[in-house]
Amino acid sequence: MLLKVNNLETIFRMARGEVRAVDRISFNIKSGKTLGLVGESGCGKSVTALSIMRLVPDPPGKIAGGSIELEGNDILKLPEKEMRKIRGNEISIVFQEPLSSLNPVFSCGEQVREAIVLHQHLGRKDSKTEAIEMLRRVRIPDPETRYKNYPHQMSGGMRQRVMIAMALSCQPKLLIADEPTTALDVSVQAQIIELLQDLREELGMSILLITHDLAVIAQMADTVVVMYAGKIVEKAPAGKLFSDPSHPYTQGLLASMPGYSIPGKSLPVIPGSVPDPVKLPPGCRFSDRCGKRIEKCFNEEPPLFNLGDSHFSRCWLHNKEEN
Amino acid sequence: MIERKNRENKNSLPCSGGLWSEGWARFRKRHLAVAGAVIVLLLYLVAIFAPVLTPYDPVAHGDIPGDRYLRPSIEHPFGTDKFGRDVMTRMFYGSQVSLSIGFLAVALSIFLGSLVGAVSGYAGGIVDAVIMRVVDALMAIPRLFLLLTCIALFSRSILLIIILLGATGWMSAARLVRGQVLSIKKKDYIVAAEGLGVSGKGIIFKHLIPNTLTVIIVSATLRIGGIILTEAALSFLGLGVPPPTPSWGMMVFQGRDVLLNAWWVSTFPGLAIVMTVIGFNLLGDGLRDAFDPMHFT
Numbered sequence: 276m277l278l279k280v281n282n283l284e285t286i287f288r289m290a291r292g293e294v295r296a297v298d299r300i301s302f303n304i305k306s307g308k309t310l311g312l313v314g315e316s317g318c319g320k321s322v323t324a325l326s327i328m329r330l331v332p333d334p335p336g337k338i339a340g341g342s343i344e345l346e347g348n349d350i351l352k353l354p355e356k357e358m359r360k361i362r363g364n365e366i367s368i369v370f371q372e373p374l375s376s377l378n379p380v381f382s383c384g385e386q387v388r389e390a391i392v393l394h395q396h397l398g399r400k401d402s403k404t405e406a407i408e409m410l411r412r413v414r415i416p417d418p419e420t421r422y423k424n425y426p427h428q429m430s431g432g433m434r435q436r437v438m439i440a441m442a443l444s445c446q447p448k449l450l451i452a453d454e455p456t457t458a459l460d461v462s463v464q465a466q467i468i469e470l471l472q473d474l475r476e477e478l479g480m481s482i483l484l485i486t487h488d489l490a491v492i493a494q495m496a497d498t499v500v501v502m503y504a505g506k507i508v509e510k511a512p513a514g515k516l517f518s519d520p521s522h523p524y525t526q527g528l529l530a531s532m533p534g535y536s537i538p539g540k541s542l543p544v545i546p547g548s549v550p551d552p553v554k555l556p557p558g559c560r561f562s563d564r565c566g567k568r569i570e571k572c573f574n575e576e577p578p579l580f581n582l583g584d585s586h587f588s589r590c591w592l593h594n595k596e597e598n
Numbered sequence: 599m600i601e602r603k604n605r606e607n608k609n610s611l612p613c614s615g616g617l618w619s620e621g622w623a624r625f626r627k628r629h630l631a632v633a634g635a636v637i638v639l640l641l642y643l644v645a646i647f648a649p650v651l652t653p654y655d656p657v658a659h660g661d662i663p664g665d666r667y668l669r670p671s672i673e674h675p676f677g678t679d680k681f682g683r684d685v686m687t688r689m690f691y692g693s694q695v696s697l698s699i700g701f702l703a704v705a706l707s708i709f710l711g712s713l714v715g716a717v718s719g720y721a722g723g724i725v726d727a728v729i730m731r732v733v734d735a736l737m738a739i740p741r742l743f744l745l746l747t748c749i750a751l752f753s754r755s756i757l758l759i760i761i762l763l764g765a766t767g768w769m770s771a772a773r774l775v776r777g778q779v780l781s782i783k784k785k786d787y788i789v790a791a792e793g794l795g796v797s798g799k800g801i802i803f804k805h806l807i808p809n810t811l812t813v814i815i816v817s818a819t820l821r822i823g824g825i826i827l828t829e830a831a832l833s834f835l836g837l838g839v840p841p842p843t844p845s846w847g848m849m850v851f852q853g854r855d856v857l858l859n860a861w862w863v864s865t866f867p868g869l870a871i872v873m874t875v876i877g878f879n880l881l882g883d884g885l886r887d888a889f890d891p892m893h894f895t
Contacts, residue, residue: 330793359797376786378805389796389804
């Protein structure tokens with residue numbers, strides 16, 4: 276097991292009250308595998324990513340509990356200096372916005388080179404050769420010329436490739452891709468997804484893929500974790516999740532995908548919106564939007580029920596003791 | 599048609615040049631900025647080649663009754679002063695003093711200011727609050743009085759004036775850089791750099807300060823004018839560069855008594871100060887328009 280996240284809890288202290296952005300979530304990532312983390316905006320996906328990198332802005336954020344074990348070592352206990360050696364080297368992150376994730380005053384090649392020099396002791400010439408090699412690896416045409424280009428001279432897709440080159444320059448064991456394709460247009464999205472898949476096989480790394488796009492998950496993920504309002508609501512192998520979604524929220528998400536609905540009819544939507552994180556409902560967090568709710572849902576929060584075959588769902592409908 | 603379109607695309611793709619050649623192309627289009635650059639360049643050339651440009655000595659007295667207060671003429675284009683010295687020669691040599699004081703004092707204040715500002719802005723929290731309150735307190739001290747006191751207490755020398763002007767000018771630079779850093783440090787590329795394992799020192803020197811560089815350069819260029827004015831003011835009050843070393847402020851001061859009879863003694867050095875300040879300001883504005891990456895990303 277490469278990464279074990281156990282009861283991770285990240286809170287934000289706001290003027291209005293404490294927000295539990297990530298509420299005791301647990302998941303594991305096997306080496307060489309891709310875990311997809313799905314959910315709508317504000318459900319805690321990105322905070323989970325930042326927590327694993329230990330880059331949650333503090334204040335106002337804070338990792339309040341749980342553990343994150345990378346190959347058996349709890350990285351939440353490491354001093355900042357040790358953590359810096361892990362960032363970029365063992366775990367890397369690619370962000371959503373390739374347009375703003377590159378420093379505008381340095382050439383793209385220099386930025387890849389900086390990432391290499393940070394963790395490898397290479398001379399100027401060797402690191403430049405290595406940086407060009409990385410640019411070639413992420414399928415940037417004519418990398419020698421592109422090395423000298425500044426971010427504003429590149430398209431969004433190219434910039435995202437540069438970001439991926441930077442993140443992978445030290446061959447990390449885990450790549451966190453935080454909505455890597457959201458800001459790109461569809462044809463470029465497909466290229467980036469394909470690139471990530473190829474690189475995962477080439478380098479033998481694991482990927483934590485964060486997205487709200489179920490199509491991307493379907494293409495890439497081995498295991499899927501669905502989050503809602505800071506909690507994991509469903510966890511399943513990818514095939515299982517798409518063929519047999521158990522949680523009403525997951526069912527709603529899948530139903531609202533264009534490919535899953537009947538042509539000519541309007542797309543079904545999940546009514547309502549995510550609850551205010553400061554005033555969460557006492558029972559199930561999805562209860563006020565759920566079409567299958569029962570009395571119990573309003574009063575008592577459901578645990579994560581084990582449905583067998585590594586399939587988990589946080590819904591009272593799966594409570595075998597009562598049914 | 600397709601071919602033409604391709605060619606157009608090729609031209610519009612900004613892949614050819616780097617940051618500097620593109621900036622230079624933008625800079626060249628601004629005539630006022632180029633005028634400013636030419637003025638500044640001329641000033642530095644004059645300062646460097648002063649001994650070649652004029653046959654006279656800037657310090658040695660002339661033939662006192664004969665050469666005193668001569669009107670502008672072919673031999674003395676800007677006339678002579680009380681001691682029979684050629685005003686143009688003294689202006690040329692005076693530019694050495696004014697420009698070097700301006701440049702070095704600004705370099706010192708910008709260096710201190712960006713260091714303090716970047717550390718303060720990046721650290722945030724209590725560190726930031728304490729540093730900025732100290733800066734506020736230092737800013738409350740009236741600068742000219744502090745300068746006058748220090749110069750009155752210690753000996754008058756060019757080095758002391760440079761250090762004093764630099765050491766009293768860094769606070770506003772610190773504020774400026776801190777403000778920039780506060781906005782830049784929230785940008786994705788800073789988080790991305792942190793995600794790659796860059797240390798705090800690396801973030802400040804490799805990512806934050808280079809991104810404030812355009813603002814720093816512009817503010818430095820605009821500041822040089824102010825520093826030259828302050829030095830002129832000090833000299834005018836008789837506390838600047840010790841005589842007989844020529845400095846523009848002192849030359850204006852010396853001609854003050856005879857302004858109605860020998861207007862050229864004050865007027866030409868005064869014009870030189872005005873031209874210099876205008877030149878640096880135009881250059882500074884032009885540089886900002888051409889090189890500020892915020893304008894084209």
